[in-house]
Amino acid sequence: MNPIALVTGAGGGIGRVTAIRLSRAGYRVALTARDPDRLERAAAECPGPTLVLPVDLTAPGAVESVFADTEDEWGTVGVLVLGAGTATSSPVTRITDEEWRRQLDVNLTAPFRCVRRAVPGMRAAGHGRIVAVASVAAKRGDPYVTAYSAAKHGLLGMVRSVAAELAGTGITVNAVCPGYVDTPMTEESVANIAARTGKTPDEARRLLAGKQPIGRLITPEEVAAAVQFCIDSPGVTGQGLNIDGGAVQS
Known part of the structure; x- marks a missing residue:
């Protein structure tokens, strides 16, 4: 039976290209994002079995719903790609509490909830891959993106801590950090x-x-290739891979 991947933010951009790539690689792919029409178009480009799950992952109960629906249809999620994200640009003095909360909710809290929900099934299976789409903003500070950068720094920190906690369980946890x-x-x-x-x-x-x-x-395909590398590399965990044309050397 083909392995199961869940891709968040699969309606467009990096998430969409990653979902299509994984489908071509033989995965059954559950695609989730807020826009059902974009999800359906992305699913139509996947050659293999798909499950379309339109939802706002920041909504109460949404993460549980997505995982439960996937498990009911196919079984345990073996690969989790956290591709959903949002960005804003404002001087620090103009960032509202609402904007700050939104950046943390989408870019950090929802991914955390997905990881927390995915780990028990992966641990029981003795195998799992978690890849978060972070950003070079997780590794440096740029002007006017304070809220976004704070959320992405938090995301990379979460990846590193969870990877350390799960080392030796067969589960790897990594981030890709595009420019x-x-x-x-x-x-x-x-x-x-x-x-x-x-x-x-x-x-x-x-x-x-x-x-x-x-x-x-950078092209979305280049980022999706890095995601695939993380999935295919059992010896790579706790890393933030830069895909930024050499902007941040680490």
Whole structure:
């Protein structure tokens, strides 16, 4: 029987490409995100069996619902890819409590709840792979992204601690840390920069591309390949892999 993967944030960007890649690799893939139409389109691109689970993972009971539905349909989740995320940009003095909470809820608390729910089944099976999509913002401080950076630093810290706790159980826990990726989230950053600075969208996009030494945006496929590497590498755990064209060397 094909192994089971659950991918959050699977409606677009990195999550969508990762879900399709895992399906092509022979996984049964449960896809979850808020937008059912985008999920259905992503599932239609997967060659193998899929389960579409539209839900807001920050809602009460949502994580339990997603796991229970997957288990009822197929069984224990063996691979968990935490691809859901959101980003905002504001000077620190203008970050509202609501914006701060939203960044932590989506980028840190919901992933934690997913990990907490996934681990017992993986431990019972003696095998599991957890990969969180973090960011180079988990490893450095950039201006105007205080809330996002705090959440992603927390996500990487969680990955490292859980990996240490589960070492020797057959479960690995890693993060991938992309730079600016050619996704709708980056397009939102482009729009914000253009609105704030008066630059054209093309100028703003070139500005972000230039933050990678390779001089271009990272592709979602490159990040998905790093996710696959983490899944396929039993000796790699507790790591934050940079996929940023050399911007952060560690």
